[in-house]
Amino acid sequence: MTRLHRLTAPLSETAIRELRAGDRVILDGPLFGIRDATQIALFDQGRRTRFDLSGHAVIHTAPNVRRVEGGFEPVCVGTTTSARMERFTRPLMERLGVRIIIGKGGLLDDSLAAFAELGGVYLAVNGGCAAIETTWIERIEDADLLDLDPECLWRFAVKGFGPLLVAMDAHGRSLYAERRRAVTANRASVLAELGIEP
Amino acid sequence: MGHAAVTLRIVPDEIERAVAGLYVRSLQSLPPDVEGAIGGLRNAESDDTARQILDAMLDNIAVAARTGGLLCQDTGLPVVTVSVGRGVVFDGIAVEAAIRRGVARATREHPLRSSVVHPLTRANDQDSTGIRIPAIHWQFVETPDWLRLDFVPKGSGSENGSFLAMLLPADGIAGIKRFVIDKVVEAGGKVCPPTVVGVGIGGTSDLCMHLAKVAATRPLGTVSADEHGRALEVELGRAVNRLGIGPQGLGGDATAYAVHVEVAATHITLNPVAVNIQCHSARRASATFTAAGIEVGA
Numbered sequence: 144m145t146r147l148h149r150l151t152a153p154l155s156e157t158a159i160r161e162l163r164a165g166d167r168v169i170l171d172g173p174l175f176g177i178r179d180a181t182q183i184a185l186f187d188q189g190r191r192t193r194f195d196l197s198g199h200a201v202i203h204t205a206p207n208v209r210r211v212e213g214g215f216e217p218v219c220v221g222t223t224t225s226a227r228m229e230r231f232t233r234p235l236m237e238r239l240g241v242r243i244i245i246g247k248g249g250l251l252d253d254s255l256a257a258f259a260e261l262g263g264v265y266l267a268v269n270g271g272c273a274a275i276e277t278t279w280i281e282r283i284e285d286a287d288l289l290d291l292d293p294e295c296l297w298r299f300a301v302k303g304f305g306p307l308l309v310a311m312d313a314h315g316r317s318l319y320a321e322r323r324r325a326v327t328a329n330r331a332s333v334l335a336e337l338g339i340e341p
Numbered sequence: 342m343g344h345a346a347v348t349l350r351i352v353p354d355e356i357e358r359a360v361a362g363l364y365v366r367s368l369q370s371l372p373p374d375v376e377g378a379i380g381g382l383r384n385a386e387s388d389d390t391a392r393q394i395l396d397a398m399l400d401n402i403a404v405a406a407r408t409g410g411l412l413c414q415d416t417g418l419p420v421v422t423v424s425v426g427r428g429v430v431f432d433g434i435a436v437e438a439a440i441r442r443g444v445a446r447a448t449r450e451h452p453l454r455s456s457v458v459h460p461l462t463r464a465n466d467q468d469s470t471g472i473r474i475p476a477i478h479w480q481f482v483e484t485p486d487w488l489r490l491d492f493v494p495k496g497s498g499s500e501n502g503s504f505l506a507m508l509l510p511a512d513g514i515a516g517i518k519r520f521v522i523d524k525v526v527e528a529g530g531k532v533c534p535p536t537v538v539g540v541g542i543g544g545t546s547d548l549c550m551h552l553a554k555v556a557a558t559r560p561l562g563t564v565s566a567d568e569h570g571r572a573l574e575v576e577l578g579r580a581v582n583r584l585g586i587g588p589q590g591l592g593g594d595a596t597a598y599a600v601h602v603e604v605a606a607t608h609i610t611l612n613p614v615a616v617n618i619q620c621h622s623a624r625r626a627s628a629t630f631t632a633a634g635i636e637v638g639a
Contacts, residue, residue: 180463206414207454218452221414224498224531248498248531248590269397270498270533270589271622273414274405292465293454308390310591319530322585322592329585330526337522337580339515 147306152243153198156262159242162309164316168266169305173284174245176204176297178223182231184288185296186238192287192296197240202268203228203247205293208283215283220299221273222247225265233257249310249319258313265311267318279304348632349486351431353439356490359628359635360443363492364419364469365451367626368411371402372639374561375598375623382535382595391593395535398588398621413622416453417494419444419475420554426487437477440490444469456497478551488630493558495619499536502528502618505550510612517542517614518577521600524616525581530590533620536597537561538581541615542570544605553617556601558625560639563601570602577602588621598623 145165150158151172162168175196184190203225207218225246232254235241242263244250247270258264268276285298311317334341376399383395405412421440425431445468448455455467457474469475504524508516521540528536539557541549556565565571577600587593598621607613629636 204414205454205456207411207416207452209452219411219414219454221411223415224501224533226531227501247533248529267589267591269394269401271413271496271620272397272401274401274408274410274412275397276414277410278404278408292467293456308591318591322587322590323529325592326526326529326584326586329583330522333522333580333583334519336583337515337518337576339519 152200154242155198156242159262159264160313162264162312163314164309164312164318166309167306168309169303170200170307171302171304172300173199174299174301174304175199175201176206176220176299177201178203178205178294179227180291180294181288181296182228182235184291186231186234190288194285194287194296194298198242200243200245201235201241202245204297206297208293215286217277217280217283217299219273220277220280222268222270222276224248224270225250229254236261236263245307249317252320255311255315255317255320258311259315262313264309264313266307267310268307349429349488349630351429351436351488351630353432353435355630355635356436356439357443357446359490359637360421360440360492361447361450362637363490363626363628364444364447364453364494366637367492367494367624368413368416368453369405369409371412371622372560372625374639376402378561378598379535379621382598386594388587388593390591391587391595394588394591395595412624413496414454415496415498416456416469417496418457418500419469420478420493420495421475422478422480422491424480424482424489424491426482426484428486429488431488440475440477441470444475486632490628491625492627493625496622499532499618499620502532502616503550503553504616505546506614507546508612508614510610512612516612518580520614521577521616522580522584525586525596526584528618529586532618533622534586534588534590534597535595535621537619537623538577538597538600539617539619540573540577540600540602541613541617542602542604543607543613546613548605549613549615550617552603552605553615556603557617557619558623559601561598561623565602565604567604570604574600574602
């Protein structure tokens with residue numbers, strides 16, 4: 144049965160393990176934006192952040208922003224393809240204590256194993272629907288690693304962020320992996336219909 | 342002196358203004374053919390989750406229109422095609438410079454995220470331009486006293502769904518079909534389906550890849566100029582929508598709006614095929630220059 148959870152980070156491992164694939168989540172409070180360059184800086188180049196991400200949610204994004212006195216205003220905040228950042232899931236969780244990754248298109252097997260081992264989930268947002276997503280952002284509270292602009296480490300305040308789909312849970316279930324298995328099976332019949340040997 | 346009467350003279354500053362406007366317009370609103378296609382897929386969709394996602398895509402278009410927001414945060418790599426009719430007088434160097442200025446101006450004034458970096462240093466000049474970017478393509482058409490700019494902000498999620506294979510002549514058309522199916526499977530949900538699957542067939546390797554992009558960014562409802570290409574579009578269009586990838590790769594009927602094919606003659610020893618994918622947010626905008634003025638559209 145699909146359940147709807149309204150959550151505010153930071154969250155405990157127990158709270159994360161409550162979530163099951165197919166459930167929906169709406170998030171309030173802080174949300175951190177990260178992307179390729181952010182994670183290359185943190186995990187490959189040894190840079191540090193002054194933010195505490197322990198128990199928090201991150202989203203794969205690099206937003207459009209307007210510089211204003213004292214910081215930034217959101218122009219458009221959307222979500223990028225997660226799979227490029229697959230190898231950073233484990234260090235995000237092990238070293239920084241992240242519990243929720245929000246993205247689009249899904250992550251792969253190593254991330255799913257990390258979610259099960261360490262207590263994490265992947266929440267899917269609709270890719271390419273940033274006009275809607277931006278209305279869920281209250282403000283940009285802060286940003287770190289500013290030289291990486293637009294791939295800084297962003298700290299957003301969000302309200303009613305979602306509904307998001309629990310697409311990978313902490314119990315070894317991934318809706319993407321299930322779909323990939325189904326598509327692989329369909330591929331054989333599609334090629335057969337085209338008169339092509341697989 | 343074939344074409345005597347010159348009536349259209351292109352002013353670079355007008356190109357700059359037009360390009361700046363097209364960049365923002367393309368990021369804010371989808372062409373009617375694309376919005377119509379989402380609605381069509383939504384009505385035909387049998388999967389609940391898929392229908393909800395397609396509804397969100399339609400809602401996103403409405404929200405962007407109401408708020409003036411951008412459809413997607415990815416401002417893309419700017420790709421501009423300049424189509425030049427006969428009897429148009431212009432300074433090509435000045436026009437290219439004006440296109441660059443237009444892209445930079447939109448980025449600064451809106452403001453937009455600059456998604457453009459040096460490929461080795463990854464340095465971002467924060468104006469959406471860089472070495473050879475915006476990508477500018479020129480083509481020439483018969484229409485007299487006419488010039489058109491087609492602007493595509495090519496998003497990276499789907500641009501990463503780009504593939505080229507130099508197949509063998511012995512692999513035949515079967516090899517081409519298998520390659521397209523396998524690359525759509527490999528791209529899965531990463532390319533933000535439902536997509537336009539652009540397929541280039543033939544030519545040299547570079548021409549083949551370029552044709553895949555031309556195919557991916559063609560308006561929906563248009564067909565290949567080549568009859569064999571058209572047959573493949575129909576056959577592969579049906580086939581990819583039986584894979585079950587669905588919107589966002591979460592399952593459903595709607596994997597692609599269409600498969601578009603562009604072909605070029607090739608060498609007796611070659612059988613090149615390329616795939617370039619366009620995400621569901623198939624953004625584009627155009628400006629047409631005539632003696633009557635500048636008309637902006639999809």
